[in-house]
Amino acid sequence: MMSIFQERMQTSKVDSLINTGAAIQYALDNLLDMEKGMRDERVPKVILIVTDSNPSDDATAAAKVAQKMGYHLYVYAFERDGVVFDDQLFLDITDDPNHIFKFDENFQTFSDAWWSELALHFCKDPCVHVLHNHR
Template sequence: MHHGKITCFNDNKPGSVCQYQCSDEDYFVYPANHETNVCLNNGTWKHETPCCGRSCPPYFVYDFVDLLYVSIPEGRRRLYATFEGLLSVEVVADDAVKGSFVFFGETPIESSAVKFNDYGAEADRFLRLLRERSVEQPEAVVNIGAAIQYALENLLTPEAGMRDGRVQKAIAVFTDRNSDDDAVGPANEARKRGYLVLVFYMGKVESDFDQTPLNEIAGSKDMVFLYDEATENFGADSWQFVTETFCTKPCDHVVHEHDTSL
């Protein structure tokens, strides 16, 4: 049992009882209340063998790429507060959450890009780089499609530190405007590769606001999250989506090698 041990009495014979215990820090028996198991009279076990998993949150396991366009005056403050809030409840580590980002406008601003392997999986350093590489973005042409394509070609790659197929991937677009180019095509390509595409709208939601183009980029209105000025965040639905998407099956949250000879 990886990260723990199994102690059985009377081997695999009917009536035998096995006890499961996790020995590594932050690991727990999953599913809960399955710390013991009993061999039934027909030779099968009452439960499937549990695993030692980690609590999620805060131990999410996914790679995210943030594409950032903010032109409104209060947008930068909202952006910083959003990331500080998220990274205060998510563990950033080589076997947990890892992120990258780039600011964009008409084109991606390559000098602002931070790759997965640029900050040593340290949340504080990630936040510091976010502030240091922040770029003034006046209202101009906004090409979300070009930004997604840049992410596919330059950030979501093994050379940039993206992890293998055991780790889910997500592209998160932060913007206060709709796209001026075709973003649906690159977004569809991302989904074909198995990546989620999320849109976080940072602007004001006026009566004439048309969310449809953002829905099309994200693939569903459920993947678009609007900034709530009253609560100064993206609302409980965004956090619920993250936990429901990335916290399933703790036994599969493994991005390190186990010694299979044990």
């Protein structure tokens, strides 16, 4: 997975539009339902935003809609080409500073451990899903 991600990062253009809000809304409208594999209410609902730039559109509005629907949003921001991330915007999107992860452009701070960190944020034993509240 890491090699695929690095390849995508190398081919994307820094000055291109980053429609994060539209992507969140698309996921809510088209991907996140029971017919497409969404789990029942016992399993936390998560949207991961993986980006190498700040959103070009109104991601905060779409994020608030997702949060009202019970989704937890996370931002995984990969620095490259001198992009300065808007930390307040990422906080507005996630509504939780512990849901924002930044990685340097050499991927030195990125490893398979981030999957474990995400899973452990939800459950002590990520293999066992039980009814519980995350708020």
